[in-house]
Amino acid sequence: MPTPVDPAAFARSQRLAFDGHNLHIGSSSVVHAVDWLPWVDDHKLPAPACRQGFAGHGAQGELRPTRHPVSCRRCRRLRGLEGPTSTQAEELTLW
Numbered sequence: 001m002p003t004p005v006d007p008a009a010f011a012r013s014q015r016l017a018f019d020g021h022n023l024h025i026g027s028s029s030v031v032h033a034v035d036w037l038p039w040v041d042d043h044k045l046p047a048p049a050c051r052q053g054f055a056g057h058g059a060q061g062e063l064r065p066t067r068h069p070v071s072c073r074r075c076r077r078l079r080g081l082e083g084p085t086s087t088q089a090e091e092l093t094l095w
């Protein structure tokens, strides 16, 4: 795939889209935590924290930001989120 014309603008748009979010890869419903990987000129791009492979670097929509809690088991472990998802934990506290 072609390199974006303006790396700075692309990196900024990715930061705006993914900062504070989690992500889906492609059409998968699995939610991964976001990690920021070094790219060109000191810019960083979002990637799954578990390093699950995906094509390209997000410019063509391979990665989709989401507000859903992380469901990928490897990402949860990497983020110290071992155990039930946050929504399940909230339900458990009711009892």
Ligand SMILES: [Zn+2]
Binding pocket: 031, 032, 033, 048, 049, 050, 051, 052, 072, 073, 074, 075
């Ligand atoms: Zn993951």
